[in-house]
Amino acid sequence: MNYAVTSAEEGGFCRLMKHRAVQSLGWAAGGIAILAILWLIGGYFIANNPTTKTFVKFGLFPTLEAFPELWGAGKIQNALAASGFRLGSGLLLAIVIGVPIGILMGRIKWFRDFTNSPFQFVRMISPLSWMPLAVLVFATWNGSIIFLIAIAAVWPVMFATAAGLAKVDPNWFKVARNLGAKPLHILTKVIMPAITFDVLSGIRLALGVAWIVLVPAEYLGVTSGLGYAIEDARETLSYNHLTAMVVTIGIVGYFLDSILVALIKRYSWHRGG
Amino acid sequence: MAIRGTEIKIQGLTHRYSSRTGVTFNRVDLVSPPGEALAIIGRSGCGKSTLLHILAGILKPTEGKVLLNGTAITAPSPRWVMMFQAPHLFPWMTVSQNVGVGLSFGRWSKEETEERVTEAIKLVELQDFATANVQDLSGGQQQRVALARSLVMEPELLLLDEPFSALDAFTRSSLQKDVRNIAKRKGFNIVFVTHDIDEAVIMGDRAVIMAGSPGNIVHELDIDLPDPRDRHDTAVQALRTRLMATFQEAANYKKPESATLAA
Numbered sequence: 181m182n183y184a185v186t187s188a189e190e191g192g193f194c195r196l197m198k199h200r201a202v203q204s205l206g207w208a209a210g211g212i213a214i215l216a217i218l219w220l221i222g223g224y225f226i227a228n229n230p231t232t233k234t235f236v237k238f239g240l241f242p243t244l245e246a247f248p249e250l251w252g253a254g255k256i257q258n259a260l261a262a263s264g265f266r267l268g269s270g271l272l273l274a275i276v277i278g279v280p281i282g283i284l285m286g287r288i289k290w291f292r293d294f295t296n297s298p299f300q301f302v303r304m305i306s307p308l309s310w311m312p313l314a315v316l317v318f319a320t321w322n323g324s325i326i327f328l329i330a331i332a333a334v335w336p337v338m339f340a341t342a343a344g345l346a347k348v349d350p351n352w353f354k355v356a357r358n359l360g361a362k363p364l365h366i367l368t369k370v371i372m373p374a375i376t377f378d379v380l381s382g383i384r385l386a387l388g389v390a391w392i393v394l395v396p397a398e399y400l401g402v403t404s405g406l407g408y409a410i411e412d413a414r415e416t417l418s419y420n421h422l423t424a425m426v427v428t429i430g431i432v433g434y435f436l437d438s439i440l441v442a443l444i445k446r447y448s449w450h451r452g453g
Numbered sequence: 454m455a456i457r458g459t460e461i462k463i464q465g466l467t468h469r470y471s472s473r474t475g476v477t478f479n480r481v482d483l484v485s486p487p488g489e490a491l492a493i494i495g496r497s498g499c500g501k502s503t504l505l506h507i508l509a510g511i512l513k514p515t516e517g518k519v520l521l522n523g524t525a526i527t528a529p530s531p532r533w534v535m536m537f538q539a540p541h542l543f544p545w546m547t548v549s550q551n552v553g554v555g556l557s558f559g560r561w562s563k564e565e566t567e568e569r570v571t572e573a574i575k576l577v578e579l580q581d582f583a584t585a586n587v588q589d590l591s592g593g594q595q596q597r598v599a600l601a602r603s604l605v606m607e608p609e610l611l612l613l614d615e616p617f618s619a620l621d622a623f624t625r626s627s628l629q630k631d632v633r634n635i636a637k638r639k640g641f642n643i644v645f646v647t648h649d650i651d652e653a654v655i656m657g658d659r660a661v662i663m664a665g666s667p668g669n670i671v672h673e674l675d676i677d678l679p680d681p682r683d684r685h686d687t688a689v690q691a692l693r694t695r696l697m698a699t700f701q702e703a704a705n706y707k708k709p710e711s712a713t714l715a716a
Contacts, residue, residue: 351541358509359555359606360531369557373545449545451588 216240235419242420243427250424255409259425260432262404266322267394270329274386278334279379282341283371292342299338307332307393311400321401325394332393333386340385344378345371376447384440391433458487458640459522459609461508466517468503477503478668480517483661490636490643492653492676494700495663501646502614504663508644509535509612521610531555534608538615540599542587548574549583552601573605576635593624600632604639611636613645617652629655630681637680650700654693655682664703671703 223239226232236242250256285292307328314324348371356370398407406429413422463483469476478500485491493501506512508519510529519526526533534555542551553570561569574583577597582590587598596616603611613632617625633656636643647653653660654676662672674696682689 349541351537351539352543354511355537355541356554356558358511358529358535359558359602360529361558365558369554370543373543376545449586449588451544 237419238423239420243423246418246420246424250421255421256425256428258404259406259409260428262402262408263394263398263406266325266398266405267329267390269326270394271333271383271386271390273326273330274333274337274390275379275383277330278337278382278386279341282338282379282382283345283367283375285338285342286345286348286375287371299335303335307389308396311397315401325397325402325405328397329390329393333390336385336389337379337382340378340382341375344375344382347378348374373449377444377450380440380444380447384437384444387436387440388433391429391436395429458489458642460487460520461485461491461610461642461644462520463504463508464517464520466504466507466519467515468500468507468512469515476515476667478663481669483670485642485644485659488637488640488642490633490656490658491645492657492660493644493646493663494648494650494653494660494696495668496704497648498668499663499665500668501663504668505535505612505614505644505646508610509533511535531559531606532608533610533612534603534606535612535614536599536603536616538618540587540595542595542598542602544586544588547584547586548579548590548598551587551598552605555602555606569605569607570601573601576604577601577631591624593620593628596620596624596628597631600628600635604635607639608641610642610644613643615647616645618648625652626655626684632656633680633682650693650697651684654678654689654696655684660696662700662703672699674699 219240223236223241226238227236247256281295285295310328310331311324314327315321318324318327352370352374353366356366361369394405395407395410398405399411402408406425409425410422413419413425461484463481466481467476467479481504493504495501503512507514508526510526510533513527521533524532529535543554546554549570552573553566556566556569571583574580577600579594579597579601582594587595590598599616611632616632617628620628629652632643643656645652645656647656657676659676660674661670662674663669664671674692676692676696678686678688678692684690684693
């Protein structure tokens with residue numbers, strides 16, 4: 181009898197979850213559809229206005245037609261590979277630098293007081309304003325772009341890590357030490373699992389910033405990547421290629437963000453969060 | 454899981470938090486034989502929790518030393534483990550993972566860890582919850598996990614700092630009996646701090662009363678009662694009354710200027 185009740189409850193729960201998943205998928209599809217309709221209407225007005233008629237390829241259908249063409253020529257894949265390498269390297273650098281410094285900021289008060297003002301000062305400088313300096317300092321364009329991404333992405337990672345650590349229950353350290361934990365154990369078994377949620381949230385913010393910095397950084401000098409592909413399409417007046425690349429940026433950015441959202445959900449131990 | 458008891462010797466123990474603060478307690482001497490369950494009772498501020506933290510190696514004494522079978526306690530060790538007032542479990546872990554966390558700090562094989570964790574979970578009767586996240590457990594169950602996490606280390610000395618004070622009366626009573634039973638079965642020492650006279654009588658073999666400022670041990674009382682102990686038993690109630698009277702007498706204790714210890 182109990183089993184029957186449990187099964188019924190489980191069945192109800194599954195149905196509810198499925199219902200919720202279908203509902204959110206419906207809302208998302210609706211939002212995208214509205215965006216597509218607005219684009220379609222915009223395209224219609226561009227096509228029917230003699231002064232903007234030359235830009236007709238910005239419309240939805242010419243853009244959709246450009247995708248197989250660009251994919252067949254390997255342009256999307258090449259651009260994604262080049263941009264992905266720069267984005268991945270820059271983000272990795274931001275994580276490798278940001279997480280340890282964030283841990284020190286969260287754990288050691290004098291270090292936090294010592295670094296807070298200079299970090300806040302540097303953080304406020306627009307990442308793209310480092311571009312001339314980066315071009316001078318780094319021998320390659322890739323090096324400059326990776327630096328720009330890293331300097332833009334390091335702050336959210338660093339401050340989210342520090343904020344996460346500030347919330348960690350100090351009693352966990354006491355318990356761990358009481359059970360014989362060494363500093364490395366405290367780092368790997370207590371600090372890192374406790375702040376994974378915050379670090380990943382910081383990385384998610386950093387990804388957004390890095391993605392924004394990547395494209396304008398690629399407008400200069402380089403001959404590969406999404407930014408370059410957009411600039412190249414503009415110069416060759418291939419407007420549907422340009423919009424197809426812009427849409428690709430949106431899709432890939434959304435996909436990467438979704439991966440991080442899934443990771444945050446997976447590693448979050450907060451209940452009701 | 455075989456655990457040995459240990460002889461605890463506290464010699465001339467004095468503590469002050471800093472040169473600007475007063476002395477917490479002054480020249481405390483105490484001996485606890487192997488396997489004894491020792492209750493430390495006293496009013497707030499007499500230094501009993503500080504004494505327990507020194508026994509755990511979490512705090513350092515200003516003067517004096519604590520010896521466990523001749524080994525001086527100077528730092529935390531899996532040989533002497535403290536159980537705190539709140540369980541402070543790691544919320545990202547399951548019951549098993551929390552229980553085995555202390556072993557993961559040492560060099561234990563996977564098989565040995567699993568064996569000891571399973572046994573510790575069985576001791577606290579949480580077998581059905583081994584894979585559950587600790588956030589899904591009640592307060593009493595969480596405190597049982599904290600107990601298993603201490604027991605899995607097979608300590609010679611288990612220190613308890615008012616470990617059941619936040620629990621409801623039924624859970625508290627059940628855990629008091631369980632801890633005593635496990636300690637007697639395994640043979641390790643317990644030193645526990647409590648405000649609760651009943652808890653001292655149910656769990657302890659001896660109670661020492663701390664009082665004064667700076668604090669010191671002003672009385673002690675053997676709790677020579679057979680097991681299992683029932684709080685409604687006449688002998689338990691008589692001892693409780695005696696301990697209460699001693700406690701109240703201690704509350705009026707005024708430390709003489711030159712006195713260092715009253716036993």
